[in-house]
Amino acid sequence: MKAVLRGAFTLFQRADTYLNFLEQVARHYYPRPVFWVQGNASYHKDADVRDWFAANRSWWKVFNLPPYCPEFNATERLWHHTRVTGTHNRYLADDGELNATLTRVFRSMQRRPDQIRGYLQPFA
Structure with missing residues (x-):
C-alpha cells in the first residue's frame, strides 16, 4: 500500500480500532475497488465491522481466510x-x-x- 496511515500505535486491536483503520484506508482508496483479505480475529467478525463492510459492499470486497490456516x-x-x-x-x-x-x-x-x-x- 502506498498510503502512509497515521495514528497512535495500539497494543490491542479491537473492533473500534479496526474500524478506524478501515476508514483511513477507505478515505485513501474510495471510490476505487478494494479487495480486502482478512484473517479470523474476533474483531473481524464484530457486528459493527460486518455492518461497515455491508454499507461499503459496492466497492469494497471482503475475503475471509479459512480459520487456523496461517500458511494462507x-x-x-x-x-x-x-x-x-x-x-x-x-x-x-x-x-x-x-x-x-x-x-x-x-x-x-x-x-x-x-x-x-x-x-x-x-x-x-
Whole structure:
C-alpha cells in the first residue's frame, strides 16, 4: 500500500480500532475497488465491522481466510520476522519499550522492501 496511515500505535486491536483503520484506508482508496483479505480475529467478525463492510459492499470486497490456516496468511511471515528480530527471548520492561522495539523493526522492514517482497512472493 502506498498510503502512509497515521495514528497512535495500539497494543490491542479491537473492533473500534479496526474500524478506524478501515476508514483511513477507505478515505485513501474510495471510490476505487478494494479487495480486502482478512484473517479470523474476533474483531473481524464484530457486528459493527460486518455492518461497515455491508454499507461499503459496492466497492469494497471482503475475503475471509479459512480459520487456523496461517500458511494462507502472508502477514504471518511478517509477524514471524518481527518476533525473531524484535521480541523473541527479550525482556521488554513496559509498553513503551515494546512500542520502541516494534517501531524499530517495522522501520527496518520499510528500508528493505526486497526482504518483504521475498516473504510475500509465495502469495503473489
